Amino acid sequence: MIQTLLQYLQYPFVRYALIVGVLIALCSSLLGVTLVLKRFSFIGDGLSHVAFGAMTIATVLGISNEMLLVLPITVLSAVLLLSAGQRAAVKGDAAIAMVSVGALAFGYLLMNIFSTSSNLSGDVCSTLFGSTSILTLTVREVVLSIVLSVLVVAAFLLFYHKIFAVTFDETFAQATGTNARLYNLIIAVIIAVIIVLAMNLVGSLLISALVIFPALSAMRVHKTFLSVTICSAVLSVACALAGMLISILGGTPVGSTIVAVDALAFGIFTLIGRIKGGISHA
Amino acid sequence: MALLTIQDLTLGYDNRILAEHVSFSVHEGDYLCIVGENGSGKSTLMRTMLGLQPPMAGQILFGEGLKSSHIGYLPQQTPVQRDFPASVREIVLSGCQGRCGLRPFYTAEEKALARRNMERMGVLPLQDRCYRELSGGQQQRVLLARALCATGKILLLDEPVSGLDPQATAEMYAVLKSLHREGVTLIMISHDIAAALPYATHILHMGARAFFGTREEYLDSAVGRRFTQREVEL
Ligand SMILES: Nc1ncnc2c1ncn2[C@@H]1O[C@H](COP(=O)(O)OP(=O)(O)O)[C@@H](O)[C@H]1O
Ligand SMILES: [Mg+2]
Numbered sequence: 001m002i003q004t005l006l007q008y009l010q011y012p013f014v015r016y017a018l019i020v021g022v023l024i025a026l027c028s029s030l031l032g033v034t035l036v037l038k039r040f041s042f043i044g045d046g047l048s049h050v051a052f053g054a055m056t057i058a059t060v061l062g063i064s065n066e067m068l069l070v071l072p073i074t075v076l077s078a079v080l081l082l083s084a085g086q087r088a089a090v091k092g093d094a095a096i097a098m099v100s101v102g103a104l105a106f107g108y109l110l111m112n113i114f115s116t117s118s119n120l121s122g123d124v125c126s127t128l129f130g131s132t133s134i135l136t137l138t139v140r141e142v143v144l145s146i147v148l149s150v151l152v153v154a155a156f157l158l159f160y161h162k163i164f165a166v167t168f169d170e171t172f173a174q175a176t177g178t179n180a181r182l183y184n185l186i187i188a189v190i191i192a193v194i195i196v197l198a199m200n201l202v203g204s205l206l207i208s209a210l211v212i213f214p215a216l217s218a219m220r221v222h223k224t225f226l227s228v229t230i231c232s233a234v235l236s237v238a239c240a241l242a243g244m245l246i247s248i249l250g251g252t253p254v255g256s257t258i259v260a261v262d263a264l265a266f267g268i269f270t271l272i273g274r275i276k277g278g279i280s281h282a
Numbered sequence: 283m284a285l286l287t288i289q290d291l292t293l294g295y296d297n298r299i300l301a302e303h304v305s306f307s308v309h310e311g312d313y314l315c316i317v318g319e320n321g322s323g324k325s326t327l328m329r330t331m332l333g334l335q336p337p338m339a340g341q342i343l344f345g346e347g348l349k350s351s352h353i354g355y356l357p358q359q360t361p362v363q364r365d366f367p368a369s370v371r372e373i374v375l376s377g378c379q380g381r382c383g384l385r386p387f388y389t390a391e392e393k394a395l396a397r398r399n400m401e402r403m404g405v406l407p408l409q410d411r412c413y414r415e416l417s418g419g420q421q422q423r424v425l426l427a428r429a430l431c432a433t434g435k436i437l438l439l440d441e442p443v444s445g446l447d448p449q450a451t452a453e454m455y456a457v458l459k460s461l462h463r464e465g466v467t468l469i470m471i472s473h474d475i476a477a478a479l480p481y482a483t484h485i486l487h488m489g490a491r492a493f494f495g496t497r498e499e500y501l502d503s504a505v506g507r508r509f510t511q512r513e514v515e516l
Contacts, residue, residue, distance in 0.1 A: 037366055158386045165379040168366055169357065175332040176432040177351025177380030223412030224369040 001249065008248050016142045017134045017254075018244060023149035024201045025210070025240030025258075027194050029232045030156045032215025033225070034167045034187060043081055043188065045208050046100035047195050050077045052204040053103030053110075060114040067144055071196045078192035082184060134201050134244075134254050141200070148197055155190055163187060164225055201240070202255030213262035214239065220266075220273030239265050283345040284309050285436060285467060286331070291340035293323045293330060299338065300326055306486055306494040308436075310346065313462050314469045315478045318488030324471045325358065327488065328438050331469075351380050354429030354437040356422070358444070370416070370424050371409040374400050377431025392431075399427040403457065419450030423457065436467040443474065455481060 008014045035044055054073040058066035081096055137145070156163070165173045166183045174180040191211075198207045214236035215228070222228045243258030250257075284307035291304040300323035308314055316324050330337050333350050344350060354377075377399075378392040388396075400406040403423040408416065413424060422442055429437055442458070443451040459481055462468055472478040479485075485500040487493040493505050500506040 033367065161376070161379060161382070161386065161388065164368070164372065165376040168368060168373060168376060171329075171334065171357050172355055172428070173376075173379060175334055175351075175353065175355045176377070177349075178382075219367050223367055223415070224410075225367055225372050226369075228367045 004249060005245065013135055013137065014248065016137050016139075018241070020137060020142055020145045021134060021201055021240050021244050021254075021258075022237050023146060024194075024197050025236040026233055027149050027152040028198050028207070028211045029214040029236030030152070030229065031163075031187065031191055031194065032211050032213075032232055032236075033219065033228055034163055035191065036212055036215055036219075038167055038170075038187075043078070043096060044191055044195065044211055046081060046096035047074055047078055047192055048199070048204040048207040049100040049107075050074055050103045051195050051199055053107035055199065055204070056107035056110045060110050065140060065144070067141065067196060070199070071193065074196050075189055075192040078188040079185060082188045137200065145197060145200065148193055152190055152193055152197075155186065159183065159186060168225075202258060206255045206259050209259040209262060210236070210240075213259070213266050217262075217266045217269035220269040221276065235265055235269075236262075285312075285344070285346050285348050287341075287343040287345065288331070289341045289343065291327075291330065291342070292338040293326045294338050295326075301488055301492065304340070304486075304488075304492060306484075308467060308469060308484075310435075310467055311462075311465060312467055312469075312484055313458075313482050314484045314486060315475070315482035316469065316471045316486045316488065317473070317475045317478070320473070322488040324488055325440055328355075328440055328469075328471060332438065348435065352433045352435060354431075354433040354435075356425050356429050356437065356439040356442055358440045359421075359425075365414055368413050369410055370400070370405055370413060371396065373413055373424055374405075374409075374427045374431060377428035380432050396427070396431055399430040400424075402430065403427040417450065418446050419453055422446065422450075422454060426457065426461075430461075430466075434466065437461070437469070439468065439470040441471050441473065443472070443477075451477070 009018075051070055051074045054070040055066055057073075058069040061069070063069050077099065081099065162173075162178065162183045165178055166180050166187070170180045170184070173183075194211065195204075195207050198210055202210050214232035217235055218228045218231035222231050239261040240258050243261040244254060246252065246261070247254045247257040286308040288304060288306050292299060292302045293304065294300045300321075304327065306314075316327065318324055326335075329335050331342055332353060332355055375388055375393065375396045378388055378396060381392070382388070397406065397409075400409055403426050405420065405423050405427055408420060408424070413421060416424065426437075426442075439458070443454050446454060455477065458468060458470070462481070470478065470482075479497065479501075482497050484496055485493065485506070487500070487505055489505075491505050493500060493503055495503070
């Protein structure tokens, strides 16, 4: 088995996939806690559908580096969705549901009308579930992914305490002189970047799982924001690595394998949390 | 000059007016208790004073070097916080965030300030504990310590004892009393007027017939007599 693995590692595309996969897993785990606790998870879901719609537009237009179109559209939608949630013209989650389902339908429609490919459902499937795109990255895409990941991690470290303050108690933060609106915006933009990145790894339907599972698992066991953040980052990277290796060796689809490993880890952490809780209560 | 002067404020949302002609002032060392029926706009008044929403009309003036961001605030608890993974220290320290500006980390002074305030509120031994595992009374004291990190001057408290058991309620009032003695100006919303009245120096009664005055004036006034009498009868 090790032999086969080493053999695969000789291929550059496998190495690219592992590097980018690890970086994406790291980034996507960072804002998981914030997403879960701020009830932002539905924004993440909505944005991933927007990203899908944008991807189909890029495909139809024949843009070679799709991220250049998908990224701005997704970031813009994140900003719009967030401000829609704050003004109450259309209730926040209704707006998100509209945008998210709309983008999905629109994207599929576009693909249907304009696609020249003979394997339409295969194309749609791989955009939704990311079945192979991680293994077909070009050098340009790898570099772009690395740059974006570094930016996401840097922004997170720079704004860590502010993200904490705004996530824990937005009202208090705003009242005592923290610009909560600005940091909400920054959080939304980071989420959008993460989603565009993660689309390569797991496809747009499974992104939420990648973002939320590690955070939920870490929250079962750890009690402070710092330890939850670190634990979910480590866990996410470990699960992504394990998932990718399994899928390379077993020929399973990358995205769903990673999410399955994440789900398994969640089960294990829940169990550990129960046992620890049981001991401390006794 | 007063710390805070509220002039002819109109409160409400969109087109709905909750209260009109609200005027009062708060001086250093006051302990103002805001009472009134549910839905009379007490929380709205506090949110407006904090600049979280604009007044529909009227003015809020800050005096004696007070800046709007130098007000400590104890909000009504939101469900999000109930299961938030955070240690007591992390939460108290976040009270210093307003002073940080764009600086990404806390200074040694800010950490010392957080420590002092945890000590003051008696939660220093709990500093590594998880917030969600504390009792209701302990949680409120943690949030008080956080508010004190934002300011040493004036605290706004929105129903600080709601949901606490009788003993924790009594402890909370004692903590507030000692803060008041140390010179912190307090503005507190309470629906349990009988319990809050003994500590307050001033009363603002929100409602159709608003009232503002000292505690003694309130007890003598018609609206105050009706309200307190009813409490006694209950
Ligand atoms: N964000 C909001 N938008 C519209 N109406 C609101 C909002 N928040 C509160 N209200 C309404 O304003 C009224 C007063 O609320 P509030 O100030 O919380 O009263 P109190 O704290 O005195 O019980 C309530 O009827 C409530 O439904
Ligand atoms: Mg209220």
